[in-house]
Structure formats: C-alpha cells, structure tokens
Amino acid sequence: MPTYNGGCYCSNIRYELNLDSPEQARMSICHCTNCKKFTASAFGITAKIPKSAFHLTKGQTVHHVGDNGSGTQLTREFCGACGSGILEYGAHAGDSIYLFYGSLDEPDALPPKGEFFCKERAGWLPEIPGLFHKREIKE
Ligand SMILES: [Zn+2]
C-alpha cells in the first residue's frame, strides 16, 4: 500500500495519504474562475481520493465554506497560519475528497490525468498534451 506524505508551507499541518495503488488518486487540473481565486494561481490542481485514505498527522486545518459559483457549497481546508490549501470537497462529493497537488512532498508521484473547464483556460497557457480535455465538468 503506497504512502504519500504532505503538508502545508509552514509545516504546522502534516498528513499521510494511504492508497491501495497510485491509480486510486485521480489528479486533475481545473481552469475555472473559482479555482483561480482560491489558489491565487492560473489553475487549481487536485487529486480525487477516498476520504478514508487521508490522515492528518500534525495540526488542524481551518475550514471555509462557500458557493463554488454554480450553486454547490464547497468546503476548503487550509492552514490557518500560512494559508496553504490542503483539501476541498463539495456538499455532494460523497466519500471522495480532493487533495491539493502542491501540498504533497513529492507531487510528481501523482501526475494529472485531465483538464477541466478548459473554456476558462488562461489565454497564454497551452493545452497539456497526453491528458483528456473537457470544456466544463461533464463535456
Ligand atoms: Zn502552514
């Protein structure tokens, strides 16, 4: 069972991720306006993982709940000291949560499989070859 370690920028928060296999994490890029705002970057990049795979080993996250722009209440968990994003999940995400790529100590271990909301991709940013591309979420 592969284990991945991660945490926030200031190390107040540390976690362990226990997966059955690397394929259990579905990493994807999201170009939507909401992800840009929260990450203060050009896109969001998160892995869909089973809730049971994630274990905090140090510290506690701060939660923020807000409308994601399409009527879904989205919870984001981040470090209250340094602000690094750790997790996000919608009200209807069920047993899945989304883990922020850059919070992993070795993010290269779980590369992205696709891109969402490509209609909102930054004008200067080319498509990433080899990934699937969706204009929004479903199509
Ligand atoms: Zn921190």
Ligand SMILES: [Zn+2]
């Ligand atoms: Zn998004």
